[in-house]
Amino acid sequence: MASYSVNPAAVARATRLIDARQYVLDSDWGDVQPGAAEQTAYLEAHGWADYAEWHLGLTDGANDETKARHAFVYGDFRRVHRTALIACVYRASEWRHKDVELAAHDLLQRLDRVSGLTPRST
Numbered sequence: 001m002a003s004y005s006v007n008p009a010a011v012a013r014a015t016r017l018i019d020a021r022q023y024v025l026d027s028d029w030g031d032v033q034p035g036a037a038e039q040t041a042y043l044e045a046h047g048w049a050d051y052a053e054w055h056l057g058l059t060d061g062a063n064d065e066t067k068a069r070h071a072f073v074y075g076d077f078r079r080v081h082r083t084a085l086i087a088c089v090y091r092a093s094e095w096r097h098k099d100v101e102l103a104a105h106d107l108l109q110r111l112d113r114v115s116g117l118t119p120r121s122t
Contacts, residue, residue, distance in 0.1 A: 004057035013053040029083035057100045
């Protein structure tokens, strides 16, 4: 099984998007997540560095400029999807990638606070 490192650039981008209220709270992630054609089109228009910022995990040992290097997508290349973060938490937990799981969990909690789904603690 592959091992993954947290992608700090992706965490930073997701945080900025959440704070700018660029998110979708209710979506069917299985239907809206970017497919292979959408990923390729995004890569051609934006390049590898930008593409990487949409993936919370980096596959250890994979070449940087390959799709295999990037895992745990959290949005549709425009906005963060709450259901994508839930999927990232679930998959990372299932596969025992604790650092990615915790990064996705923290982003999910931030999104819930910013969106008003979770009250701020005093």
